[in-house]
Amino acid sequence: MRAAERLTFDPDDERLARAAWSRLAEPGDLRVHALLTQVGPGEALRALVSRDVEWMERFRPRLAELEPARDLRTLASVGGRLILPSDPEWPTGLDELTAPPPCLWVRGPLALDSLAARSVAIVGARASTAYGEHVAGDLASGAAGRGFVVVSGLAYGIDGVAHRGALTAGDSVAVVAGGVDRAYPRGHEGLMAVLVREGAVVSEVPPGSAPTRSRFLQRNRLIAAMTRGTVVVEAAMRSGALSTARCAAALGRPVGAVPGPITSVSSAGCHELVREGRAVLVTDAAELADLVGSLGADAATPAPGASSPYDELDEVALRVADALPVRSGRPLDRLCVASGLDPATVQSALGRLALLGLAERHAHGWRRVRSAAPSRA
Amino acid sequence: MRAAERLTFDPDDERLARAAWSRLAEPGDLRVHALLTQVGPGEALRALVSRDVEWMERFRPRLAELEPARDLRTLASVGGRLILPSDPEWPTGLDELTAPPPCLWVRGPLALDSLAARSVAIVGARASTAYGEHVAGDLASGAAGRGFVVVSGLAYGIDGVAHRGALTAGDSVAVVAGGVDRAYPRGHEGLMAVLVREGAVVSEVPPGSAPTRSRFLQRNRLIAAMTRGTVVVEAAMRSGALSTARCAAALGRPVGAVPGPITSVSSAGCHELVREGRAVLVTDAAELADLVGSLGADAATPAPGASSPYDELDEVALRVADALPVRSGRPLDRLCVASGLDPATVQSALGRLALLGLAERHAHGWRRVRSAAPSRA
Numbered sequence: 115m116r117a118a119e120r121l122t123f124d125p126d127d128e129r130l131a132r133a134a135w136s137r138l139a140e141p142g143d144l145r146v147h148a149l150l151t152q153v154g155p156g157e158a159l160r161a162l163v164s165r166d167v168e169w170m171e172r173f174r175p176r177l178a179e180l181e182p183a184r185d186l187r188t189l190a191s192v193g194g195r196l197i198l199p200s201d202p203e204w205p206t207g208l209d210e211l212t213a214p215p216p217c218l219w220v221r222g223p224l225a226l227d228s229l230a231a232r233s234v235a236i237v238g239a240r241a242s243t244a245y246g247e248h249v250a251g252d253l254a255s256g257a258a259g260r261g262f263v264v265v266s267g268l269a270y271g272i273d274g275v276a277h278r279g280a281l282t283a284g285d286s287v288a289v290v291a292g293g294v295d296r297a298y299p300r301g302h303e304g305l306m307a308v309l310v311r312e313g314a315v316v317s318e319v320p321p322g323s324a325p326t327r328s329r330f331l332q333r334n335r336l337i338a339a340m341t342r343g344t345v346v347v348e349a350a351m352r353s354g355a356l357s358t359a360r361c362a363a364a365l366g367r368p369v370g371a372v373p374g375p376i377t378s379v380s381s382a383g384c385h386e387l388v389r390e391g392r393a394v395l396v397t398d399a400a401e402l403a404d405l406v407g408s409l410g411a412d413a414a415t416p417a418p419g420a421s422s423p424y425d426e427l428d429e430v431a432l433r434v435a436d437a438l439p440v441r442s443g444r445p446l447d448r449l450c451v452a453s454g455l456d457p458a459t460v461q462s463a464l465g466r467l468a469l470l471g472l473a474e475r476h477a478h479g480w481r482r483v484r485s486a487a488p489s490r491a
Numbered sequence: 492m493r494a495a496e497r498l499t500f501d502p503d504d505e506r507l508a509r510a511a512w513s514r515l516a517e518p519g520d521l522r523v524h525a526l527l528t529q530v531g532p533g534e535a536l537r538a539l540v541s542r543d544v545e546w547m548e549r550f551r552p553r554l555a556e557l558e559p560a561r562d563l564r565t566l567a568s569v570g571g572r573l574i575l576p577s578d579p580e581w582p583t584g585l586d587e588l589t590a591p592p593p594c595l596w597v598r599g600p601l602a603l604d605s606l607a608a609r610s611v612a613i614v615g616a617r618a619s620t621a622y623g624e625h626v627a628g629d630l631a632s633g634a635a636g637r638g639f640v641v642v643s644g645l646a647y648g649i650d651g652v653a654h655r656g657a658l659t660a661g662d663s664v665a666v667v668a669g670g671v672d673r674a675y676p677r678g679h680e681g682l683m684a685v686l687v688r689e690g691a692v693v694s695e696v697p698p699g700s701a702p703t704r705s706r707f708l709q710r711n712r713l714i715a716a717m718t719r720g721t722v723v724v725e726a727a728m729r730s731g732a733l734s735t736a737r738c739a740a741a742l743g744r745p746v747g748a749v750p751g752p753i754t755s756v757s758s759a760g761c762h763e764l765v766r767e768g769r770a771v772l773v774t775d776a777a778e779l780a781d782l783v784g785s786l787g788a789d790a791a792t793p794a795p796g797a798s799s800p801y802d803e804l805d806e807v808a809l810r811v812a813d814a815l816p817v818r819s820g821r822p823l824d825r826l827c828v829a830s831g832l833d834p835a836t837v838q839s840a841l842g843r844l845a846l847l848g849l850a851e852r853h854a855h856g857w858r859r860v861r862s863a864a865p866s867r868a
Contacts, residue, residue: 140810140831172833175824245752326813328806373750373762375622376774385750388765388772395765395772397753429705433517436703447552454517456549 121163123183131155132198132217133182137320138162138173139216141332145169147213155216188321192295193310194221205229205340210365215318215336221294222314224263224285226340233263233287234406235337235344235362236280237355238272243380246272246348249372251279253347256399258284262406265289265341267333268302268315272347272355277305277313286313289340291333292325293317316340331357338362343406345370345396349383356383363392368405370396426470430455434463435472435482443479498540500560508532509575509594510559514697515539515550516593518709522546524590532593562697569672569698570687571598582606582717587742592695592713598671599691601640601662603717610640610664611783612714612721612739613657614732615649620757623649623725626749628656630724633776635661639783642666642718644710645679645692649724649732654682654690663690666717668710669702670694693717708734715739720783722747722773726760733760740769745782747773803847807832811840812849812859820856 123130132155139146149158162170162177186196197203197218205226208214220226236254238246254264254276264280266273268288280286288309290298294317297303309315318336319329334354338344338361346369349355359369371393374381387393396402403412427435437452438444444452449460464480467473474483500507509532516523526535539547539554563573574580574595582603585591597603613631615623631641631653641657643650645665657663665686667675671694674680686692695713696706711731715721715738723746726732736746748770751758764770773779780789804812814829815821821829826837841857844850851860 138831172827172831172836174833175827176831179828245754249753326810327801328810328813331809372753373758373765373772374752376626376749376751377622381750382774385772385774388750389774389778395750395762397759397762397766401766424704432705433703436701436705450549450552451556454515454549454553456552459549 121159122181125156125159128155128198128200129186129196129217130182131159133185133196133320134159134180135216136219136318137180137182137185137323138176141215141318141329142213142335144213146216150216182320185320185322188295189219189221192221192321194219194294194321196220197226203227207339207341207365208336211335211339214339217318219294219317219320220314221310222287223312224287224314226287226314226316228285229263229265229287229340229342232261232407233265233341234402235265235341235358236272236276236347237266237334237337237344237358238276238347239349239353239355239380239383240269240271240273241350241380242271242275242348243374243378245374245378246372246380247275249374250275250347253345253372253396253399253402254279254286255283257402258282258286260399260403260407260412262342262403263287263313265337267291267337267358268298268306268309270299270301274302274305276347277309281308281312287340288313288315289333289337290315290317290325291319291329293319293321293323295321298325330354334358335361338367339365341367341406343368343370345372345402345405346384346387346393347372348374348378348380349387350379351382351386353383356387359387359393369393370402370405372396424472427466430459431463431466434460435467438467438473438480438482440482443476443481445479449480498536499558502533502536505532505575505577506563506573506594507559508536510562510573510697511536511557512593513596513695514557514559514562514700515553518592518695518706519590519712521590523593527593559697562699565672565698566596566598569598571596571671571698573597574603580604584716584718584742585713588712588716591716594695596671596694596697597691598687599664600689601664601691603664603691603693605662606640606642606664606717606719609638609784610642610718611779612642612718612735613649613653613724614643614711614714614721614735615653615724616726616730616732616757616760617646617648617650618727618757619648619652619725620751620755622751622755623749623757624652626751627652627724630722630749630773630776630779631656631663632660634779635659635663637776637780637784637789639719639780640664640690642714644668644714644735645675645683645686647676647678651679651682653724654686658685658689664717665690665692666710666714667692667694667702668696668706670696670698670700672698675702707731711735712738715744716742718744718783720745720747722749722779722782723761723764723770724749725751725755725757726764727756728759728763730760733764736764736770746770747779747782749773801849804843807836808840808843811837812844815844815850815857815859817859820853820858822856826857 258280263285266276297306344362371384371387433453635657643653674683721739748761748764810830
């Protein structure tokens with residue numbers, strides 16, 4: 115194991131220093147974040163080189179190969195940019211994390227500061243069903259069409275469909291666990307290319323970094339923190355999408371979950387979120403907007419369902435309507451017996467029913483107007 | 492219209508008097524209930540005959556044809572019994588209604604007082620889907636197998652399947668909107684016959700009464716009040732099953748709703764109940780028992796999902812596991828670079844991974860044990 119005695123770059127260049135820390139430390143490292151906040155990235159690098167701080171010894175193996183200028187060149191070669199917390203484009207939601215990333219490696223034209231105003235994470239299982247994919251695509255395009263930037267994780271299954279659905283109607287951002295220079299999974303190379311061209315692809319680790327399991331878990335906290343809220347579409351009981359939901363809830367962001375058949379293991383995680391009161395049940399893009407949008411502008415109106423003229427009737431008129439025969443008219447005294455009401459009340463109800471086109475005179479009595487037959491409740 | 496000047500039976504016979512009131516008044520009549528409570532059913536009949544009370548005039552048309560002894564003979568001819576509020580068999584849950592029925596017309600061997608201890612209403616749409624029917628049957632047999640009497644409304648769709656599912660494993664009770672002497676709908680004659688033989692069929696209106704729309708709505712309040720809780724399986728936005736749920740909630744009884752595909756209108760009412768916080772999401776019989784059963788005895792344990800040895804690992808061990816190659820071993824210093832951890836930490840993590848059978852020594856380093864490859868979260 116070699117141990118570098120000096121840095122090959124100027125630690126007071128904040129871009130280089132932060133790029134270096136994103137290479138040295140794994141995502142979510144609390145002590146590194148504390149150190150960077152307290153002394154700044156350059157001073158922290160000097161402490162590492164000087165071997166003053168014992169807990170920092172663990173970064174020494176990576177120090178030997180550290181070359182942030184090369185990482186930035188790689189990023190530039192794919193048209194990307196490094197975003198620092200002090201940059202105007204920095205998505206400020208990240209600052210609410212206990213350990214925000216030292217910087218973001220970004221490709222694509224979409225400015226990330228737009229996420230603060232109107233965005234939603236739509237995430238879910240890789241092992242999705244045709245139902246879940248249909249729903250995720252609909253929700254994502256509905257959300258994007260309402261001006262929400264749809265953020266997801268570029269995974270197979272729900273994530274991929276969410277990106278594609280969003281791109282049909284608006285903007286989408288992928289937050290990935292490895293470097294932004296290559297697609298993971300490889301099968302989403304084409305989708306990533308579209309996001310790089312029309313949206314954005316974001317990572318907290320430098321180009322060339324492998325998407326390890328722990329980086330996937332840490333990546334989920336970025337998705338939760340960068341967005342105004344998270345909606346889970348299909349998640350089995352231990353799905354990684356649930357960690358995004360947990361993180362969003364911990365940050366006080368609204369969480370939604372889409373229900374599905376209880377016979378589907380792919381919906382079990384969503385149902386559990388709702389059962390435990392950790393997520394609001396979401397069934398369409400209007401309800402998604404209601405959950406993560408601005409109060410007032412996005413309030414969902416409950417679906418009305420089919421209406422019937424009988425819905426307007428009071429109990430008395432309903433009873434009289436029930437007592438009306440369909441074929442030949444029934445006389446008033448028989449209507450009183452059938453409805454259990456006195457003649458004056460029945461007569462007044464018949465007047466209202468006739469006005470509504472629900473009753474008509476026939477032979478020596480009254481009958482129901484056929485097209486208006488009530489269905490049993 | 493004839494107007495009887497005298498009663499053809501003894502109004503001080505409480506059975507006859509209450510049977511008479513269930514013929515005279517429509518279900519849910521608040522003034523009649525208040526009168527019966529204040530002066531008793533016999534005195535109330537005398538007031539009606541003497542024409543002392545103006546609002547009672549509406550009962551006079553039916554008074555002319557009133558013959559409760561005949562209704563009781565019809566009931567006896569089909570093997571039924573009349574249950575009064577003072578009878579030990581009276582389901583005491585009904586007393587919490589604002590207007591309980593004056594009596595119940597009942598067929599079948601099941602004693603209704605058993606409902607107070609352990610019962611559940613499983614109700615839903617007539618326009619059910621194959622999914623809803625599958626779920627309702629499963630839930631009902633699971634509930635009945637756990638000793639809950641399953642109460643429903645004998646309707647087509649969810650109700651019918653709930654009765655049938657319950658009968659495979661335990662007891663079921665139908666509460667109907669018309670008289671207990673005939674089946675409505677006619678297609679459920681066979682099902683009703685089974686319930687009459689093995690469970691119970693209950694109505695608050697006398698034999699021969701038609702199941703009118705207003706009686707259906709009032710019948711729902713009986714189902715809600717007679718049971719310890721209500722679970723809705725499939726309900727469109729205006730389904731009558733929602734009125735049962737509303738009534739149960741108004742009585743302070745727990746309400747559950749089964750989710751389904753958001754693309755199914757038959758589940759929209761269930762989703763709305765959950766969204767509005769008026770129902771708990773229920774996905775199996777254990778959760779149903781948790782909702783409507785006794786505290787402690789019926790507490791549902793969350794479904795565990797598939798477990799993995801990686802679930803037990805802390806962040807550090809996960810990182811080391813991620814750094815292990817599958818084929819040939821990787822030396823310690825490379826594992827430090829890959830994991831971003833110092834040698835002592837990596838060594839200690841490797842020890843734990845080896846104990847769990849997740850890592851092994853190979854060539855000049857360590858590798859992952861193949862069968863234990865972690866999946867991406």
